[in-house]
Amino acid sequence: MTKTPKVSLRGLYKIFGADDQAALEHVKAGLSKDDLLAQHKHVLGLQDINVDMQAGEITVVMGLSGSGKSTLIRHLNRLIEPTAGEILVDGEDVRKLSEDGLREIRQTRMSMVFQKFALLPHRTVKQNAAMSLKVRGMDEATQDAEAMKWLERVGLGGYENHYPAQLSGGMQQRVGIARALTANTDIMLMDEAFSALDPLIRTDMQNLLLELQDELHKSIVFITHDLDEALKLADHLVILKDGAVVQQGEPQGILLNPADPYIEDFVSDINRARVLRVQSVMQPITGTEFAGDVDIRDNLESLIGRSEGDTTLHYRVTENGEPVGELNMRDLVKALVPRLSSTKS
Amino acid sequence: MAFYDGLFKTFGMSNWCGEESSDAPMSMADLLAKSSGKEAEGEFFPFPSLDNLSESCSSIIQSRDVTKGIENGFLAAKPALKNVLDPITQPLSWMLDGALWLFASTPWFIMVPILVAISWFASKSKPVTIFVLISIMLLGLVDHYDVAMQTLSIIFVCTSISVMLGVPVGIAMSKSDRLQRSVVPILDLLQTLPTFVYLIPLIFLFSVTESKLYGIAIILYAIVPVIRLTDLGIRLVDKDVIEAANAFGMTSRQRLTGVELPLALPNIMAGINQTIMMSLAMVVIASLVSAPGLGVNVLRGIRNLELGVGIVAGIGIVLLAVILDRVSKAALSRVDMTHMKH
Numbered sequence: 258m259t260k261t262p263k264v265s266l267r268g269l270y271k272i273f274g275a276d277d278q279a280a281l282e283h284v285k286a287g288l289s290k291d292d293l294l295a296q297h298k299h300v301l302g303l304q305d306i307n308v309d310m311q312a313g314e315i316t317v318v319m320g321l322s323g324s325g326k327s328t329l330i331r332h333l334n335r336l337i338e339p340t341a342g343e344i345l346v347d348g349e350d351v352r353k354l355s356e357d358g359l360r361e362i363r364q365t366r367m368s369m370v371f372q373k374f375a376l377l378p379h380r381t382v383k384q385n386a387a388m389s390l391k392v393r394g395m396d397e398a399t400q401d402a403e404a405m406k407w408l409e410r411v412g413l414g415g416y417e418n419h420y421p422a423q424l425s426g427g428m429q430q431r432v433g434i435a436r437a438l439t440a441n442t443d444i445m446l447m448d449e450a451f452s453a454l455d456p457l458i459r460t461d462m463q464n465l466l467l468e469l470q471d472e473l474h475k476s477i478v479f480i481t482h483d484l485d486e487a488l489k490l491a492d493h494l495v496i497l498k499d500g501a502v503v504q505q506g507e508p509q510g511i512l513l514n515p516a517d518p519y520i521e522d523f524v525s526d527i528n529r530a531r532v533l534r535v536q537s538v539m540q541p542i543t544g545t546e547f548a549g550d551v552d553i554r555d556n557l558e559s560l561i562g563r564s565e566g567d568t569t570l571h572y573r574v575t576e577n578g579e580p581v582g583e584l585n586m587r588d589l590v591k592a593l594v595p596r597l598s599s600t601k602s
Numbered sequence: 603m604a605f606y607d608g609l610f611k612t613f614g615m616s617n618w619c620g621e622e623s624s625d626a627p628m629s630m631a632d633l634l635a636k637s638s639g640k641e642a643e644g645e646f647f648p649f650p651s652l653d654n655l656s657e658s659c660s661s662i663i664q665s666r667d668v669t670k671g672i673e674n675g676f677l678a679a680k681p682a683l684k685n686v687l688d689p690i691t692q693p694l695s696w697m698l699d700g701a702l703w704l705f706a707s708t709p710w711f712i713m714v715p716i717l718v719a720i721s722w723f724a725s726k727s728k729p730v731t732i733f734v735l736i737s738i739m740l741l742g743l744v745d746h747y748d749v750a751m752q753t754l755s756i757i758f759v760c761t762s763i764s765v766m767l768g769v770p771v772g773i774a775m776s777k778s779d780r781l782q783r784s785v786v787p788i789l790d791l792l793q794t795l796p797t798f799v800y801l802i803p804l805i806f807l808f809s810v811t812e813s814k815l816y817g818i819a820i821i822l823y824a825i826v827p828v829i830r831l832t833d834l835g836i837r838l839v840d841k842d843v844i845e846a847a848n849a850f851g852m853t854s855r856q857r858l859t860g861v862e863l864p865l866a867l868p869n870i871m872a873g874i875n876q877t878i879m880m881s882l883a884m885v886v887i888a889s890l891v892s893a894p895g896l897g898v899n900v901l902r903g904i905r906n907l908e909l910g911v912g913i914v915a916g917i918g919i920v921l922l923a924v925i926l927d928r929v930s931k932a933a934l935s936r937v938d939m940t941h942m943k944h
Contacts, residue, residue, distance in 0.1 A: 334849055336845060336848060336849060359851075360851040360853065361851070362851075363848070363849060363850060363851030364850065364851035365851075367849075368849075368850065369846070369849040369850070371842055371845070371846055371849075373842045374842075375840070375842040375843050375845060375846035376843075376846075377843060377846075377860075377861060377865075378843075378865070379864045379865060388850055389850045389851075391860075392850055392851055392852050392856060393851075436850075440850065446849075
């Protein structure tokens with residue numbers, strides 16, 4: 258790949274405890290997380306993380322609780338200090354920044370959205386949205402104009418003079434997103450941003466995020482424990498387990514070729530027809546007779562509906578109107594069966 | 603023969619102890635025994651206290667030497683302490699005298715409206731304001747207006763200084779666990795030490811005619827809750843909100859003034875309320891060391907057994923307490939409301 262990643266993590270380690278450098282040696286020598294805790298009373302947070310996050314993409318970091326995903330995202334703006342490794346933002350190592358440099362990067366290059374919203378309860382919605390600009394010392398008029406613009410954009414026009422406690426959870430998180438957008442940073446860090454919301458609102462918010470992303474092309478790092486959410490949002494998916502990356506790549510690829518039993522377990526429960534897209538199962542064009550055209554980004558569920566379950570059909574796949582491949586309904590049906598690990602019945 | 607004689611003999615310390623054990627000043631028990639004509643009959647197994655040990659061994663000090671030592675130590679340190687503390691605390695005298703003069707020389711028909719106005723702006727509550735007006739009128743009716751104003755002016759000065767000193771200390775404590783660990787025992791000491799006890803060294807240090815004497819006593823006693831609750835309030839601020847403040851690159855000053863202090867305000871206000879109440883409690887005791895005000899009348903009631911004088915002054919103190927408490931509580935509840943009311 259020739260383009261430089263927006264954010265890249267190189268050999269990142271985090272060990273919680275008093276003497277983390279000594280513990281680091283043990284971990285590098287191959288001590289496991291449980292043994293480290295039992296023998297040295299140190300907790301292994303992250304272990305040799307190497308991830309590239311491209312500009313304009315949504316990178317989703319997924320893992321169960323305790324897998325270190327929230328720890329990972331806090332390393333990007335150094336809310337947590339790493340034990341070892343490099344954190345490169347636009348090629349610049351965040352670890353080498355001075356106090357002022359770090360504050361500068363937090364103010365102007367990265368904004369953050371939190372699971373529990375973390376709005377200032379004593380400020381109005383508008384003041385909350387304008388928080389980052391106020392921190393930077395911008396004049397009141399600019400603050401107001403920018404805050405109002407983004408509040409309108411996330412659908413909160415008319416609520417600017419309310420206080421956060423007067424809004425529902427979904428609306429509060431919209432304020433959280435408006436606050437991050439008002440900061441006008443290239444990078445947005447979203448720490449389980451939608452996990453505290455109920456399912457319907459969560460879907461709304463996911464759609465809002467995708468809509469905004471189509472327009473703004475930010476580099477978003479999104480943390481979640483929900484695979485459906487991860488697959489819906491991700492351009493690049495990183496799966497964490499016990500502080501280490503088990504697999505990363507394009508989400509459809511992970512779904513079709515899970516690298517280990519842990520991920521197979523993960524992916525076996527989801528509705529594959531809704532998540533997988535034509536692109537992932539199509540073949541190069543060989544035939545000439547097709548039952549119709551399908552778009553490369555259609556999901557398999559819509560195709561099953563169109564073919565009415567007939568597995569003998571072939572469809573021509575198009576991207577922006579150009580034919581790019583063909584889809585065999587038999588391949589489609591095969592892709593719907595998760596590849597189970599040999600250890601399971 | 604004293605019980606512990608054998609002990610010192612066994613350890614071969616008789617020489618160190620000295621032979622003439624009868625030289626030491628006699629204890630009261632010995633004296634009584636002697637006058638009644640028989641040798642003091644020791645307990646079967648007396649507690650190894652300094653007095654009991656020194657009966658067997660005169661080199662060991664007696665308990666009275668401990669208290670004497672403390673007194674001598676304090677007296678030795680007094681000139682140095684006085685040199686340092688006197689200039690530092692002098693402004694307190696000026697402030698107290700100034701406030702007393704100001705409250706006394708403002709005529710009642712100006713003072714009462716001012717007080718009522720203050721309670722209105724602080725509490726924004728009609729019942730509280732009317733209660734304040736009626737209470738002051740009642741106090742005036744029984745000719746206690748002047749003394750009540752004296753008490754009020756002392757509380758006003760002492761509470762203001764407590765807040766000005768206490769809030770920064772509380773902030774510093776909330777930022778440093780080590781500082782918190784070292785200050786909390788001092789606060790515990792100030793709060794539990796009987797109030798009369800810290801009047802004693804103050805009387806030695808300053809002349810009883812100086813107003814800073816009672817000023818310091820009141821402040822030491824009343825500053826504790828505002829420090830404690832400022833510390834607590836800041837530590838209780840939601841960690842997520844602090845994290846958000848950091849993530850958006852706030853400086854520590856911006857975080858303190860924009861996030862921590864506003865969110866800790868309800869707790870700080872509760873601390874100020876407690877500080878006001880405690881300085882009122884102390885101002886009565888401080889009348890022992892010449893603090894003017896309602897406490898003087900209470901003291902007169904006790905000293906001369908003037909039941910009526912004592913009770914009227916006591917009720918006056920209760921009225922003042924209720925006024926101060928209600929006004930500050932109403933102000934506190936308004937702070938709480940700002941972000942919840944629809």
